[in-house]
Amino acid sequence: MTPAQRREAVSFYLTISPWLIGFILLTVGPMLYSLTLSFTSWDLFGSPIWIGLDNYLKEMPSDPRFWQSVKVTLIYTAAYVPLELVGGLGLALLVRNRIRGIRIFRTIFYLPTVLAGVAFAVVWLWMLNPRGGLINLALEQIGIIGPRWLLDPDWALSALILMSFWGWGRAMIIYLAGLQGIPDVLYESASLDGANDWNKFWHITIPMLSPTIFFNLILSIINTFQTFTNAFVTTDGGPLDATLFFVLYLYKQAFNFRNMGYASALAWVLFIIILILTLVIFQTQRFWVYYAGEVKDE
Amino acid sequence: MADVVFKNVTKNFGDVTAVNNLNLSVQDKEFLVLVGPSGCGKTTALRCLAGLEHVTSGDLYLDSERINDVKPKDRDIAMVFQSYALYPHMTVFKNMAFGLRFRNTNKTEIDRKVREAAHILDIDELLDRKPRALSGGQRQRVAVGRAIVRDPKVFLFDEPLSNLDAKLRVQTRREISLLHERLASTFIYVTHDQVEAMSMGTKIAVMNRGVLQQVETPQNLYDHPANKFVAGFIGSPAMNFFKGRLIKKLGTLTFESSGLSLPIPKSKAIYYQHYLNRRVLLGIRPEDIHDPALPVINIRPAEVDCKVDLIELMGDEIYLYLHCGEKEFEGRVDPRSKLRRGDRAKVLFDVDRVHLFDLRKDAENPPVISTRDA
Amino acid sequence: MNKQDRQQDVPVMRLERMRLVLRYILLAMTAFLFLLPLYWMISSSLKPAYEIFANPPVWIPDPPQWQNYRQALTELPFGRYAINTLIIAVGAVIGHVVSCILVAYGFARLRAPGKRVLFIILLATLMLPYPVVMIPQYIIFSELNWVNSFKPLIVPTFFGNAFFIFLLRQFFMQIPNDLIDAAKMDGANLLQIIWHVIIPISRSAIATVAIFTFQFAWNDFLAPLIYLQDQSKYTLMLGLSFFRSSFEVNWPYLMAASLSVAAPIIILFFITQRAFVSGITTGSLKE
Numbered sequence: 001m002t003p004a005q006r007r008e009a010v011s012f013y014l015t016i017s018p019w020l021i022g023f024i025l026l027t028v029g030p031m032l033y034s035l036t037l038s039f040t041s042w043d044l045f046g047s048p049i050w051i052g053l054d055n056y057l058k059e060m061p062s063d064p065r066f067w068q069s070v071k072v073t074l075i076y077t078a079a080y081v082p083l084e085l086v087g088g089l090g091l092a093l094l095v096r097n098r099i100r101g102i103r104i105f106r107t108i109f110y111l112p113t114v115l116a117g118v119a120f121a122v123v124w125l126w127m128l129n130p131r132g133g134l135i136n137l138a139l140e141q142i143g144i145i146g147p148r149w150l151l152d153p154d155w156a157l158s159a160l161i162l163m164s165f166w167g168w169g170r171a172m173i174i175y176l177a178g179l180q181g182i183p184d185v186l187y188e189s190a191s192l193d194g195a196n197d198w199n200k201f202w203h204i205t206i207p208m209l210s211p212t213i214f215f216n217l218i219l220s221i222i223n224t225f226q227t228f229t230n231a232f233v234t235t236d237g238g239p240l241d242a243t244l245f246f247v248l249y250l251y252k253q254a255f256n257f258r259n260m261g262y263a264s265a266l267a268w269v270l271f272i273i274i275l276i277l278t279l280v281i282f283q284t285q286r287f288w289v290y291y292a293g294e295v296k297d298e
Numbered sequence: 299m300a301d302v303v304f305k306n307v308t309k310n311f312g313d314v315t316a317v318n319n320l321n322l323s324v325q326d327k328e329f330l331v332l333v334g335p336s337g338c339g340k341t342t343a344l345r346c347l348a349g350l351e352h353v354t355s356g357d358l359y360l361d362s363e364r365i366n367d368v369k370p371k372d373r374d375i376a377m378v379f380q381s382y383a384l385y386p387h388m389t390v391f392k393n394m395a396f397g398l399r400f401r402n403t404n405k406t407e408i409d410r411k412v413r414e415a416a417h418i419l420d421i422d423e424l425l426d427r428k429p430r431a432l433s434g435g436q437r438q439r440v441a442v443g444r445a446i447v448r449d450p451k452v453f454l455f456d457e458p459l460s461n462l463d464a465k466l467r468v469q470t471r472r473e474i475s476l477l478h479e480r481l482a483s484t485f486i487y488v489t490h491d492q493v494e495a496m497s498m499g500t501k502i503a504v505m506n507r508g509v510l511q512q513v514e515t516p517q518n519l520y521d522h523p524a525n526k527f528v529a530g531f532i533g534s535p536a537m538n539f540f541k542g543r544l545i546k547k548l549g550t551l552t553f554e555s556s557g558l559s560l561p562i563p564k565s566k567a568i569y570y571q572h573y574l575n576r577r578v579l580l581g582i583r584p585e586d587i588h589d590p591a592l593p594v595i596n597i598r599p600a601e602v603d604c605k606v607d608l609i610e611l612m613g614d615e616i617y618l619y620l621h622c623g624e625k626e627f628e629g630r631v632d633p634r635s636k637l638r639r640g641d642r643a644k645v646l647f648d649v650d651r652v653h654l655f656d657l658r659k660d661a662e663n664p665p666v667i668s669t670r671d672a
Numbered sequence: 673m674n675k676q677d678r679q680q681d682v683p684v685m686r687l688e689r690m691r692l693v694l695r696y697i698l699l700a701m702t703a704f705l706f707l708l709p710l711y712w713m714i715s716s717s718l719k720p721a722y723e724i725f726a727n728p729p730v731w732i733p734d735p736p737q738w739q740n741y742r743q744a745l746t747e748l749p750f751g752r753y754a755i756n757t758l759i760i761a762v763g764a765v766i767g768h769v770v771s772c773i774l775v776a777y778g779f780a781r782l783r784a785p786g787k788r789v790l791f792i793i794l795l796a797t798l799m800l801p802y803p804v805v806m807i808p809q810y811i812i813f814s815e816l817n818w819v820n821s822f823k824p825l826i827v828p829t830f831f832g833n834a835f836f837i838f839l840l841r842q843f844f845m846q847i848p849n850d851l852i853d854a855a856k857m858d859g860a861n862l863l864q865i866i867w868h869v870i871i872p873i874s875r876s877a878i879a880t881v882a883i884f885t886f887q888f889a890w891n892d893f894l895a896p897l898i899y900l901q902d903q904s905k906y907t908l909m910l911g912l913s914f915f916r917s918s919f920e921v922n923w924p925y926l927m928a929a930s931l932s933v934a935a936p937i938i939i940l941f942f943i944t945q946r947a948f949v950s951g952i953t954t955g956s957l958k959e
Contacts, residue, residue, distance in 0.1 A: 005783070008782055008783055008784060009782075009783070009785060011778070011862055012778045012783065013778075013784060014862075015774050015775060015777055015778030015782065015862070016774075016775045016778040016779065018771040018774060018775055018830060018831050018832050019771065019794070019832035019834075019837060020790075021831060022771075022828065022830075022831020022832055023793070023797070023831075025831070026809060026828055026831060027797060027800070027805060029808070029812075030805040030807075030808035030809050030812070031800075031804060031805060031808075033811070033812075034804055034805065034807055034808045037807065091702070094695070094698060094699055094702065095699070097695070099692065099695070099696075105699050105703055107942075107945055108703045108707060109702070109703070109706055110945075111710075111938070111941070112706065112709075112710075114887065114937055114938060114941045115934050115937070115938070116890065116891035116893070116909055116912075116934055116937070117891055117893050117909070118893055118909040118912050118913050118930075119891075119909075119912065119930045119931075119933055119934040122912065122916060122927075122930040123709050123710070123712075123713050123930065124709065126712070126713065126923060126926070126927060127709050127712060129923075131725050132716075132724050132725040132923065134708065134709070134712045134729065137727060137728070137729045140727070141728075166706065166709065218799075222799055222801070225801070226801050226802065226803070228893070228894055229893045229894065232893070232897075232913070233893075233913050236917075247801075247803055250803050251803075251898075254806075254807050254810075255898060260807055260811075263807055264807055264808075266803075267801070267803040267804045267806070267807065268804065270801055270803055270804070271800070271801055271804045274799065274801060275799070278799060
């Protein structure tokens, strides 16, 4: 390396040092620590007691609340993610034109995303109130007596899924950026070739949008698996653990029951699940994601 | 029969008039080039024909049928876009076959047509590649191939060569001309490059600011421009213009401008005599200005006393930057000329080849005073 | 004329006009669905207690109880909470802006062995779920006696944030080399280059980082939940959550409180939404 290159390398490491230090202190360190903790049992008093793989092999499998939280999170994710993927796309397609006033609509659809997790949850807590909430009042107008939603173990999770549409704005914005990247000429050319709107959607929009869909899919899964605030504020996991999301359960184990070891193990299980899912989806890219690649002009 | 007629076609975008009352007809099998500077309306006119824009007023006819309200896909027109518009996620084959899929053509037919077009354009080996693996010139051919496969009534080209490097451009120009002969179809071609226009079209339509200036064969356009704009646009380097007056000097009709005195040849004087004592604009092309030391036959020379400001040695000719009095102008002379910077010279203007424009009729874009019998 | 810049010209054909109308109807209906919860919230916040469960529902409270707001916001010390939240949010903005600009510059414009690997690691951390580091971080901060203070919420931001580093890096990579080379020729060192060349040009990207950070800090719930124990230190979100769970729910008050807590962010959003919604969707964040 020339002296100049060495200087540059030093500069590089200096500039990224904040992140690097933070990475070691607040990410790698804690990760290793939590991994180690996951092999212990500890309630913050005294020292952690080594129990090897017991958390993973004995405690979790025999813990019905663990399985319940996994079930809740999986069901929610399986419903939420496709809905958001499709719903966000639908919104984006609605607002992609530059017709008059379209910006107002974009703002309206994005606005709920700006609201806090807590405020968002509170709004829907009220909307889904069995007595005074708009949902049941509206249902009553058409003669249906609505369920008790968030207060009913059979309906609570569905209620959370129901209100999720309000958050589609985030996906919409990302789709809009992706749609913007599709050159108009492609549609014009297809017009001349005889394609109708449906053809254009299937053969141009979707393939060209596939990287964006992929990005949204990954993002959505990672976020949804970590649902916490919604559940905490609306139901605190109830009623009867019907909405006991995984991270909520983890939180309870760590900060209510002080089972640090067990909670750490739960965290790692979460991590592994997300990792596997992400890797699997990455592997499927080849089949359905078309990267246009760098199209360089002469 | 695939002839195209623009009848009083106007296209507005809000307050802006992009195409202003265009009247133009293109015969079947003709190669018409629409040329003009950026913003002159040529691309808009093309897109109106394709159906990608709605005509504000006027009528469009294809094959004697009014197509204003016909959807683009039903007009049987194919277009080669400036950016080629190739679908990045499809192979070349699929790109070319795309149009046929929506016209219910069966698979064997599609295969045959695509391969045929690929063969014409010499891109057979590229059929399985994706656009990002192709060079600019190859992509352009695929774009053309896509149009050929459609076998349309009219081919539209929107500045297809502008993204190619100079050498490729020259080569592709020739290929497109050959293609026109081979396919014997109507081609309507838009470009801002007048060299391209002159070398390719059978007929050229010059536009400026939405208005059609002149429609002529290339040679006629060069020899008999209809107004100052066309005269200055066609031909490179551009024509020199001198403001002056027609007077009678020693019994001969003469053009007088500061420092310049050019007698008008008798053959032309007939046409100009009505303009005696009027303000006119004189145009002369740089190539019609000659070094007096290198006599050229078949010209009618008139001396102009001037000074050489700068010369550019081009190899096959020399560009002279001259000035006479206050007026600066350009000449293109024989490469053997010995004229150099700072020289005073009495260059020769070939007055047989000057053009006079009537400044009174239109000061900004004066029409030519015709020397042709109607 | 760039097609992008042109207003869609008025469609002439009847079919197109119908389609436009259909689109507006669809937009209006969807917008209605989206705005309804918000409207219901506002309307509920102004209702007297007896109207809250009225059936058929009362759409426009009569008379509107503006005092609900004052009362709700004084039931709990929301003023204090607002100050707390502001301190944390501003602290986080400073932390992110300072650190992310520096780190992003390194990744964008300096060469060094191992850079690629580090960048991949940076991106990988985006996928790391917070719970994995949450407990150890809590224990570490506990050892430092930082629990029950704002420190665990502000200090980590000075170590950068993967997402914003990535965003700024992409932006910085597009700055023309010439500008930086010229500064180097003029004798500027690294920090001077960043201060005099990079930052002025990147105002819009940096603004994005600031706005998103502020929004996130304002809305953050889990971290403040585990680190702030004294009620006096609560953020607005914590306060709101506490409000909801601690009393026999007074719905109008709760709605009033929620709106108030969300209002600053909504206002910020409206002010900057040109940069948000338009900017992201036009591919680049130009002012």
